[in-house]
Amino acid sequence: DAGVTQSPTHLIKTRGQQVTLRCSPKSGHDTVSWYQQALGQGPQFIFQYYEEEERQRGNFPDRFSGHQFPNYSSELNVNALLLGDSALYLCASSLEAGLTSTDTQYFGPGTRLTVL
Amino acid sequence: AQSVAQPEDQVNVAEGNPLTVKCTYSVSGNPYLFWYVQYPNRGLQFLLKYITGDNLVKGSYGFEAEFNKSQTSFHLKKPSALVSDSALYFCAVRPHGGYSNYQLIWGAGTKLIIKP
Known part of the structure; x- marks a missing residue:
């Protein structure tokens, strides 16, 4: 049973460029959440996708956007990259039945983005 | 504001x-x-989660955690530490009830060092 997978593992970009990160959820999961983890800090929630729609968003600018596909995989896009966007980007999947769902979020290994 | 505190960096x-x-x-x-x-x-x-019920929950690798509602605490414990337990540990909270909230809110992490 494959867990959550993310690609690429590492990425180096320059300021102003755009980047796309990809995530495949754990088998049987239908919900994908994205988090940003800066060095030495805890993860920060970016947004969550369910039924191909963004259903909650954290405190991140519109430069951060996403998409969920019919097979539940997801992409995170970041436009106009800033130096401060350098971080580990984590994808988590879960089976969410709604607000009362107690399901656990399972994480992928992350994508390390470096912006120069 | 909602927050999670891990008072010890290490x-x-x-x-x-x-x-x-x-x-x-x-x-x-x-x-x-x-x-x-x-x-x-x-x-x-x-590692583990608390949803409801018994205040002591058991998880993976011999870890357990004790929930204390009056102190709003959720301390992670293990009776006998192993060198292989050395890692970074994060506490996370999912708000529940009354409003849409699917995100996890994270502490800053605690570095655990087990010395032989």
Whole structure:
């Protein structure tokens, strides 16, 4: 049973460029959440996708956007990259039945983005 | 504002001794509580969660956690530490009830060092 997978593992970009990160959820999961983890800090929630729609968003600018596909995989896009966007980007999947769902979020290994 | 505090940046324990990693939270309602572990250059691995019921929950690798509602705490414990337990530990909280909230709110992490 494959867990959550993310690609690429590492990425180096320059300021102003755009980047796309990809995530495949754990088998049987239908919900994908994205988090940003800066060095030495805890993860920060970016947004969550369910039924191909963004259903909650954290405190991140519109430069951060996403998409969920019919097979539940997801992409995170970041436009106009800033130096401060350098971080580990984590994808988590879960089976969410709604607000009362107690399901656990399972994480992928992350994508390390470096912006120069 | 909702927040999670891990008051110790680092905890040092001798192998074979009991360990405790502390977590307190400030979240309204009855949140769901989680512990995750992160090894170097790896994603987050789920250890255990508290949803409801018995205040002592058991998880992976011999870890357990004690929920205390009056103190709004959820401390991670293990009776006998192993060198292989050395890693970064994160406490996370999912607000629950009354409003849309699917995100996890994270502490800053505690580095656990087990010395032989």
